[in-house]
Amino acid sequence: MNEMILMPLPHYGFDPTEAAVPWKYLAERGVKIVFATPDGKPAATDERLITGKGFGPFKKFLMATPEAIAAYREMFRSSAFQQPIQYASIATEKYTAILLPGGHDKGMKTYLESSILQTKVAEFFTSQKLVGAICHGTVLAARATDPQTKHSVLYEYQTTALLKNQEMEAYYLTALWLKDYYRTYPVTVEAEVKSVLKSPEQFHTGSFSVKRDSETDESPALVVEDRNYLSARWPGDAHTFAKKFFQRLQEME
Template sequence: MILIPLPRYGFDPTEAAVPWKYLSERGVKIVFATPDGKPAATDERLITGEGFGPFKKFLMAAPEAIAAYREMVRSSAFQQPIQYTAIATEKYTAILLPGGHDKGMKTYLESSVLQGKVAEFFAYQKLVGAICHGTVLAARATDQQTKRSVLYEYQTTGLLKNQEMGAYYLTALWLKDYYRTYPVTVEAEVKSALRSSTQFHTGKFSLGRDSETDESPALVVEDRNYLSARWPGDAHTFAKRFFQQLQKME
């Protein structure tokens, strides 16, 4: 059984639904968690493409990801989440941390309760997967013994500065700081939590997105019980690798 925590609003539909669908189809039981125990809602702009102008096709979620999201929100697990405070770490084999850049993500990224739970997953050496802004949540989780980030000694990736700033510059004229969740980029914050910035991996630059049959554009960094990915374009490969690691731990 694995846990997928989400904010009340603003998560990326691809980064949550693609792994959900891949894991569910393979019999993995999934429990969702939200701040108040009510069903989460995705960043609607990524579903509708509203406000993306000429970059709509590139910036919004792909059709198959939207279909997976529609399926996910109809599931009983999604409709009946638990509260962050009700998370009992010992019940789960793994936790999967999706991302998203809408300001609504702050209730997830800044939750001291959720940060503490993530730290427990690391302390118990359970499987932890993080994609995009999900790596920020992992970076903010503090090891209670060392008082450093749980990622301090880990290899990782996360949303790249050039990806974050590229989307911001494309849309800033009319969407303002929509793509800037915080003044500091994801890459900069995650690097600051590591023993050395060389532990952060960028991979090869690609505008292409992976698929179930093509992993070539993707980057997934695996280090012991932790794996990470950069953006929605890595989601299929991230889901596959997460499942492979999950099988080893069960």
């Protein structure tokens, strides 16, 4: 495939599953992924999701799976990951699509609040290029403004995102010792994304369970597709999200 996909990341704090599972699936199928960071230096994942440190009795439930950790290690060693471009160097016309991973560590704010990235994401939408967003990645999309309408680029799109009950459940399980680790912002992801939509009915929750999807089992996952935009809720949707993103790339050839 000749497609080149952009994957922006923060300095620190992205979710290893949401970045590495799609990266591995796409890379194995010949898709070139270009990483971008604020200063052109390699990004670093949220280490707690790799080590499980601080999760106490909920370690197995909250940290990344061994498969996802292995994919992250492989991605980390890749030359593309080690040689990212700067946000300011992103030229939208070079790319077929953009993929926006999530993560809830406060380090994500350099990514979620980047005016450069918000402008670039808007360019992908207005150019009708493929956009995929998972978990907090949908917040970045929600904050991107269409220069013509002055609304969020998601204003008339169907979408999903990290659900309020998912975010708050993780917070309540760990707040006693991790404080607001699971609250990137006082407003939940679901509330912020809903606030930019024309109607709250455009937001889809699906039927949620703690079971994660896999390459062979899509049943727990939710991926919402609307025109050139795909969205998913959490790391447990990542395999299905990757598959559907790749399918859309093939359709665009």
